[in-house]
Amino acid sequence: MKIDRRSFLGLGLGAAAGIAVSPVGVKLTDDSSIWTQNWPWTPVPEDGEISYENSVCSLCPGSCGISVRKIKNRPVKIEGLDEYPVNDGGICLHGIAGLQYLYDPARVKSPMRKNGDRFEPISWDEAISLVSGKLADVRDSGAPHTLGLISGGAGGSVTALFKRFLDAFGSPNVYAMPSLEDNLSLTAATLHGAGNTIGFDLENADLVLSFGAGLIEGWGSPMACFKANSARRDRHAKLYQIEPRLSNTAANADRWIPIKPGTEADLALGLCAVLLKKNLFTPGEFFGGFNRFAAVVQKEYAPEKVEAVTGVKAADIEKLAVAFAKAKMPVAVPGKGRGDHGQNLKEFAAVQTLNALAGRLNKEGGAFVMNPDSYLAFPEASMDDAAEAGAGQEKSVGSVNELVDTLNASAKPVLNALFVYNANPCYTLRDTKRVKEAFKKVPFVVSFSSFMDETAMASDVILPASTFLERLEDVPTGGGLAKTVVGLTRPMVNPIFDTKNPGDALILLAQAMGGTIAESCAWDTYDECLEEVAGDIWDALSEDGYAVVSEGAPMGTPGTDFSFLASNPASVQAGGNGDLLLVPIDNIRLAGTAPASTPFAVKTVSDRVLSGTDIVVEINPETAKGLKDCGYAVLITSQGKARVKVNFNEGIMPGVIGMVKGLGHTFDNPYVAGKGVNVNDLIGPVIEPGSGMDAAFGIKATLSKA
Amino acid sequence: MDSALIPEGAKRCPFPKFMLGMAIVGAVLLWGVYAMFLCWFKGLNQTNMDDYYGFALWIWADLAVIAVGGGAFFTGLLKYIFKIDELKNIINFAVIIGFICYSSALLILAIDIGQPLRGWFIFWHANVHSMLTEVAFCLSCYFAVLTIEFIPNILENRQLNKVSFFHHLAHNMHGVMAVFAATGAFLSFFHQGSLGGVAGVMFGRPFAFREHILIWPWTFFLFTWSAAAFGPCFTLLVTKITEAITGKKLVSDKTVNLLAKISGWMITTYMIAKIIDTVYWAQVTAPSMGFTLDHFYSNNAFYGYWILFAEIIVGGVVPGLLLIFKKTRENPIALLTAITLGVIGVCLNRWVMVLQIMAVPVMPFDTWALYIPSWQEVATTILPVAYGIMLIAVSYRYLPVFPQELELNKPAQATE
């Protein structure tokens, strides 16, 4: 008994001792720690030769030059392209994070067809024949004009090709999402005649009077604005920011002038009144009732009256007007936030009129009235009778917002088929419920989206677009830039999934349709098409990667038509009811339109904007009766209600609630969607008579303890 | 089997009852073990620690158990070096408690680090300028000492002692115990100190930073001192609890009062030093970095002056005074109150020196950071307590831990 125990004891001790004096212990201790240093589930990026390729980012109308670093032809980093005429090396966080779009969990990986409420993947051939078949029916039914197009703001040949397709098809129903570009063209058309647009020479202005324009919030061509703004200090130029909230632009400005939301137009006209009264204006080619205008503004927009409306002291208004008139190279800039949604023509016109009165039209550092004669030279489209007929027709309505209302209003379908390209109206337009309803009213919706976003989900067929890193495309700068630069987006990788350049998809469709439509799109590939239609600038594009179409102040001074303002159009008022006013906030770190933000972009968002899955709204402590900082509250508007957290912010005007744009996505991407609420669910559109713009700068609301 | 192992003449509760108790505590232990494995396999995302709270409940637990475990080295020092023979009646138990505390500390550290399999880097790739390196080395070495001090007591088990080799080994080890005790005291001085140093050297953290003597910040000496002062309190507290549970008197009042008296004087002197340190820090050190005392104790939901008061007055001055005066010291209630307050006081001090440091904002635009441990953290922190209870129970049952047990309980036996 005992001996056994001892034998085993000996055995055990012996074994232990034997192992102890062998390498086993040491080696295993060492190797197990090395194992933790090389865990198989921690990725090891493959090394290889480094190369850099230039391209242009087309995520927003900014069209910045980018340099893509590759390892063994595998893109690993996007950086700003030095000496590119738009951004000179600067780049926004969305561009830098661009590679995340390639592998975005919400990518549409192949053509899709809706079956019940689910999507099933189909081949391109099936997809094309399916769509062309449906379109053929529409056309044969004798109503070609019932094919519609909703496209994102950006210009360029792909959008042009879409328009061409609809022309050849026989439909005038081309609608663009609200954009700064369109707002400016409309303004130019109203004041200086059709076919024009306006560019602001921020690089050279010595006093920028910004009516809420988020010059560093993503307004216009964002990086160009950033560059101009940061150079401002070295040039000893000044920036005065007029808006109800201490935005980043206001914080960065030399002076912040708080103003009641939606009263920018009144202030602009107030300033005009002072200039006229004090005879500080520079006479120019003014027509369309200039004197009537002068009389109206001096009567209706005298400083005291404007003070009552805007909350800006009369004395300050006088001073501001004088400062503006006395400055060497002042320019006034319209367009709250990013200048796209919730804008009104009255404000745009009033601000541009201020430029006109100060004699700043087509002067260095002023406002350029430009005629962006398109560099695109498409051959004559061949039209059959149906096309001719359609081309003759009037557009059903003026703007995309009106289109949505008409779709909902009429019992029988206004549109039988709808293309959606480079836009996400079901998320971006105000009162998204209304938009989704409207989409249900259209029998056949085709989305050309790269991602399964809200609109793609509301469509019947998806012809997935390759991202800007996977395709060739020409991208002209838009939005208030004083020069026109066309950049060439080049494919940095072969399409990761079974996607196509929308241009190619469209050409395939046209071929499938046959007839004059095919003739009008008689190219084998979109790349071929681009090379042809880019005409004169193709060489520059393909060699330098960009072409400068127009630069510097245009010749001569354009006339200014005062008839619109002389009629003293009414200012748009916020709808809904409640003691507070909810206004959307543009935050550079969040994309407000299509495509949605990347995981990296969302990661940078402050916890005072997004907390877990709760959106955080800004209010002035003075407004927050009974509410706690960082506490929960219920926000109610006539459109709906939302559970929010509140952030006490001394930088926002009492009585105003600020809610960021770009959250509350509902598609399948856990890093980006399912966070917070979409401000567009809470705000309804207010159409400005005449312009057709959705001018809802906010909506009345109540905020109460949750 | 069971009865054969129980020390001669000693009365112990029936085996089934014993096992039942063990089963209950064992369940708690298993819960902790489960949490431990969660942390090892899923990583530290199982905790509520974050980038502000890199040190939290676990590090506090470490510092606390090592502080209260200080009773072992200090009692050993008194017994073997200063030859206070009276303490032989409690030294065994002090050693066992120390052993439990230090093994627990090592276990918790093994859970706390993000890469347990690389833990040995702290020895192999040691950076001698880091207080933590000093802690790691002295801690593990002193744990070896405690094991050595514990072995003879184990070998004195009735059966083991029959093996002549073990018998002799135990005898010889007793013979040279003074040497081990001395080494232990040396090592303890440094690791207790360097644990204090961990906080004191953080010159980026005005709440923690203290002036230095040579390479050591004030907290270095304060920690050693406080461990020596409050350690015995814990030894006594556990003794009292054991007596309460077993319903026996295990250590004579003479011994208890002696140790209590020594502890009392240590605490009182420590408190004087601590108060001087606090005043100097509040008046000179912190202000030199632009911080006022108010900054550390206001504008947050938890840390107020109360914690300073609780640590220094309630958990320091009061027990100190209660223990130095014969009258209060020999009053069972007062004594119990004193040692309990003492233990709470020192634990509170360690809490402040770990968690409040992390909570206080340093950058002017930074904010207070508060934290609540996750259940995994709590479970792994309770785990050592369960383990300690079980080890004490087993040792008490099968080892002659208390030399006085038989004589103190003679009358009881006579009546049977």
Next chain:
Amino acid sequence: MIQNTKAHKFGMVIDLDKCTGCGSCMVSCMAENNVPFKEDESRKKDSITWMRVYKLTNGKSFPDTEVVYMPRPCQHCSGLGDHGHSPCVSVCPATATDYGYDTGIVSQIYTRCFGCRYCMGACPYHARYFNWWDPTWPEGMESYLSPNVSPRMRGVVEKCSFCYHRYQLAREKAYVEEREIEENEYQTACTTACPADAIIFGDLNNPAHQVHQIVKPDPHPDPRNHKVVGKSRNPKVFRLLERLGTNTKVYYMSEREWVRKAGDSYLDGEWDEVKNHHGSSSSHG
């Protein structure tokens, strides 16, 4: 410790009046350095952002409020008296982080770190981040990871490295061309990305470099506080928590007094004494 004779001292100056808080630097840093992301990154206390942009306000109420954004990379402290014993380096028990006396850059070696997090406690800038989770990417997204920076495994600390790999790459080119590197060849990812040109990076020891010309670092200890070395002689320039003696190599610049004051803690009245004091020897400038 060996003091390289022609040692560099790479540093940064950030113009807070130019900074727009746009976040390009943060994302450029994440993309450059293979920083992972989780579903919920709104818990900023466990969100890895080597470069973090803080929002500071002057505390005044509407409409006198002012806001400034402060980008905060690792400050690459050279420690008390400029000896390289930065708060984190001196405490790391396993030498997983060290001070490069040839560059002034504080390293972090992920394979050596065993995750004790002492360095995080020691850093008053919260510039150090712990990998609480295994790094994961949505399917396919790993393929944009860069081989120049090693992805970190769970359980270790990471932080800004001043894009040391860019320095390495610049040097390799210089080696084969048998020359020294140029100022513009080694720039961090945040610097090159900044669309407002608010970040300037270079060698503080090199008088030819812009960063040196702006900062004019004072080589002598500050007579008012001998822990402080390298104080800027430019009245517009300051450092974060300078008086702790961390001796950071990231400087900040602002015209606005309240911003400069926000860089450190001051007892009542102290600011007015020190605000006009710029280095021991302003004459040197």
Next chain:
Amino acid sequence: MSEIENKTENGSMDGAGECAAGEPKDDKGLGLGVIFFLGAFLICFLSGWLLFPKLLYSKHEQPFNFDHKLHTEEAGDCESCHFFREDGTFSGIPDLASCMECHTDEPMGDTEDEAIFAEEYVAKEKEVPWFVYSRQPDCVYFSHAAHMMGENAKGKMDCKTCHGPIGESTTSRPYEENRLTGYSRDIWGKNIWGIKKNSWDRMKMDDCADCHVEMDGHKGYCFQCHK
């Protein structure tokens, strides 16, 4: 293992015998204990030294045999295939493209290895999945330029110093990989204790350090060699 079992059986039997004999047990028992001790010790000791290293490493043959000697004779020195890129980075193992600067899918010689190369890889335009003996883990940054070029590279090193006389090899030895760590055995060194005779027998941090101390007077800073 089985040996151990036998031993135990014998042991217990003997033990029984002893008991019956009723002799003083202590010393005998202890004696027996010693025997068992020695037995177990020997087995574990030997398997620890001989068996364990075999188990720890897995062997892989290269896709096909590569004759460095031949290639250096034909193509010139190491740099002609293992060249520096313009940006100073090192190309390492040549890719198919650079091989095809000389080779076509028609073998040039008549070795079967080249035939495999031509058919399996050149013809199919597939990269050759070589095992790299000197592959360092991902955490290591090594600049060949720093060691071979520029005035900074003290005493421009030759390839041999670290890579050994691989340039003279006519066959490719099998690649051994540590099953646990995935390291090439060349990094830790053939010898289980990592004892080395030649400068190229091992490629551990200590080996880098030795040379750095010699050249620069100190081991260098972490970031010099880690990423």
Next chain:
Amino acid sequence: MFPFCFEWAWDIGHAIFFGGLWYAVSILGAGMTYCIAKAAYDTIKDDGDSHH
């Protein structure tokens, strides 16, 4: 912790730190070796006695 470890340096810091440490460790080692050896010796001596 050993002279052949990467971080080892022959400087005052290492001298003091590891000097003290190894000193303590060797005392413990020596002490235990003595006890075990003596115990073994005593044991054998006892057995020897028991035979007479």
